[in-house]
Amino acid sequence: MEKYNLLTVLGATASGKTAFAARLASLLNGEVISADSRQVYRGMDIGTGKDYKDYLVDGKEIKAHLVDIVDAGYQYNVYEYQQDFLKVFEDMANREKFPVICGGSGMYIEAILKNYKLIQVPENAELRQSLQGKELEELTTILESYGNPLHNKTDIVNVKRALRAIEIADYYSKNPEIDTQMPKISSLNVGVKFDRLSRRKRITERLQQRLNEGMVDEVKKLLDSGIKPENLIYYGLEYKFLTQYVVGEISYDEMFSKLNTAIHQFAKRQMTWFRRMEKQGTIIHWLDGYMPMDEKVEKALTLLIR
Secondary structure, eight states, rough: TTOEEEEEEEETSSHHHHHHHHHHHTTTTTEEOEEEEEEETTOTTTTTTTTTGGGGGEEEEEOOOSSSEETTTTTHHHHHHHHHHHHHHHHHHHHEEEEEEEEHHHHHHHHHOOOOOOOOOOOOHHHHHTTTTHHHHHHHHHHHOOOOOOOOOOOOSSHHHHHHHHHHHHHHHHHHOOOOOOOOOEEEEEEEOOOOHHHHHHHHHHHHHHHHHHHHHHHHHHTTTOOOOHHHHHTTTHHHHHHHHHHHSOHHHHHHHHHHHHHHHHHHHHHHHHHHHHHHTOOOEEEESSSSSHHHHHHHHHHHHH
């Protein structure tokens, strides 16, 4: 295992990553580091899929980092994630704990695996002014022109995020001397995937389950706490369509249909991102999601020690 100092478990939404990562961590004297761009928010539990029970392995709770670290309403970003990850990574090394990344946010995962340090980028009022009035499609084209691999149209879900991504890419292009050295990270990357039809079925079933568990009430509680609807919509997917339903813009059936479709599209974009990572040289060992847990664990551990 000296070859690797990190294990990354990745995959599209509803692929069963968390329970798999927790089981691996339990066997490696390790802890889990989340790579989910929305599970960082407190109070956003059901909608982001914080399945806390998945961190219980044989009656023991496996510690999970970078979950519930900022308040809902805040706009956490990939720079902050990388900085927070490095602090956790160093702390775990000092405590001789093996780190297991678990998540499906491709931008966050690549921010670690590419060994490329991000920096805090200030706002550029002049650049933002020049981009005012442009549609999302045009902003996406502008972003792609910078060629920065840490920013991709699959993560551009609204104009606000697109503007910030362009701002960051522009800053890097004008400051090539910036130190981007990272600690040496060598990761074994294991992916969990299902065939397309199975993935769609799992997503729809999980959406219905989460609605039954009180996802609508969760959104109402967030709105009642003072978070503005437009700020909650910023987080996309569940929080976009559920907020529109709660404030009366769409019906329940329309909410379910639109949200179900959006999650399927999101999962497809996640897999597209991971395939692009592979094309650019990241090795991902894919395991069939239907494989029994013990067999998946054995496969991953074999890869880790060989």
